Amino acid sequence: MDWQESFRSFAGLLAILNPLGAIPIFLGLTAQQTSRQKKRTARMAAVAVAAVLIVSVWAGGAILDFFGVRIASFRIGGGILILMMAIAMLTARTSGAKQTAEEAAEAETRDSVGVVPIGVPLLAGPGSISLVIVDAQLVGTGGRAVLTLSILAVAVIAWLALILAEPIGRILGRTGINIFTRLMGLILAAVAVEYIVVGLLEVFPGLAG
Numbered sequence: 001m002d003w004q005e006s007f008r009s010f011a012g013l014l015a016i017l018n019p020l021g022a023i024p025i026f027l028g029l030t031a032q033q034t035s036r037q038k039k040r041t042a043r044m045a046a047v048a049v050a051a052v053l054i055v056s057v058w059a060g061g062a063i064l065d066f067f068g069v070r071i072a073s074f075r076i077g078g079g080i081l082i083l084m085m086a087i088a089m090l091t092a093r094t095s096g097a098k099q100t101a102e103e104a105a106e107a108e109t110r111d112s113v114g115v116v117p118i119g120v121p122l123l124a125g126p127g128s129i130s131l132v133i134v135d136a137q138l139v140g141t142g143g144r145a146v147l148t149l150s151i152l153a154v155a156v157i158a159w160l161a162l163i164l165a166e167p168i169g170r171i172l173g174r175t176g177i178n179i180f181t182r183l184m185g186l187i188l189a190a191v192a193v194e195y196i197v198v199g200l201l202e203v204f205p206g207l208a209g
Helices: 003-017 019-029 035-067 071-090 101-107 114-123 126-137 141-163 165-203
Strands: none
Touching: 003 019, 003 126, 003 141, 003 165, 019 035, 019 114, 019 141, 019 165, 035 114, 035 126, 035 141, 071 126, 071 165, 126 141, 141 165
């Protein structure tokens, strides 16, 4: 994995997690928590993100083999899912693939929301899991190690965003966060289209002609 591929994976992962977009939900779910509890919740969410995605990087291939799914087919399916999430981000909405209305209502009754739903599936959801599994299958052990470092970096960024949620929310406001979310959605849409196109060319090589 060269530096360009590493940056593309990092940028795509950061876009799909969209930590700034999670700030309003984080603030809502932790409104009754003390400052110390909010920091603990942010830490738990970041650890959950790192754990789920790193496991996906190293065990994703075995899961695909178990179900007999080709990487090209998974790339197409993952690309479609990511595109759906990107479209939701372009309209500044939370995708149903990340969190449904029922899950949001249930989360309001939880004492601890760091792992579920903030860590999973709000940040590390089906889209990000699909992205890292696909990328991991296209590189060797060294590339997976680099991908793991990218995941750790993104998890740290998510932790910082949640730790600083209140000042960031005050500075950017809902409008600023929505603008950032739309920009991330545009990047994510491009990544999704690339996944779908490459996957289709692998499944139907005749299309290249």
